[in-house]
Amino acid sequence: MKKTNVILEKSVAFALLIIEYCEILEMNRKYVIANQLLKSGTSIGAQIHEAQNAESRADFIHKLKIAAKELEETKYWITLCDRSNQYENPEKLKAPLNELGLILYKILSTSYKS
Template sequence: MRKVVAFALLIIEYCEILETNKKYIIANQLLKSGTSIGAHIHEAQNAESRADFIHKLKIAAKELEETKYWVTLCERSKQYENPAVLKEPFNELALILYKILSSSYKSK
């Protein structure tokens, strides 16, 4: 849980930089998707069943992929602050989330 909270905090900090540079639309989209990953993972911890647990983690994975899209746009645009600080934490979080999902499917 610490990693997902730390990632959300990095997202918030990066989005504040975007907002300072008047990049409001991307900042808003990235803020929503980047912080909702952790919300869905937290919600999965109180799932009503294994199927509910997997479903909530799949939603978190979708949000992770959306976040990747927005970060990629920022990374490739010359007018946006480089999001390099997000890369390593993103990759770590992705590995953990996909490993949990993979293990959950196998133990069905």
């Protein structure tokens, strides 16, 4: 029986939420933010998935650090949407993003110690 990789599952689930939210933004003609958020929000999972086939521990850490940077950029775009009256409420993105961040930062912290 194959063990579920929680961060992989959560990163895919979050990317799907981002895609859905960005489609709403695009319907409302908020193309610039939609494009930026789509790129950073889906890149988190792409980097996490890439890290699964890292060539070394250093490469693994490097890819996860890029994922962490993308996560922080995504938080920024979500904050802008949240604080603007012109954008759809991104409330359903906040908890999954924070949870993904907690897992990601814990893996990074553990990877440095090993």
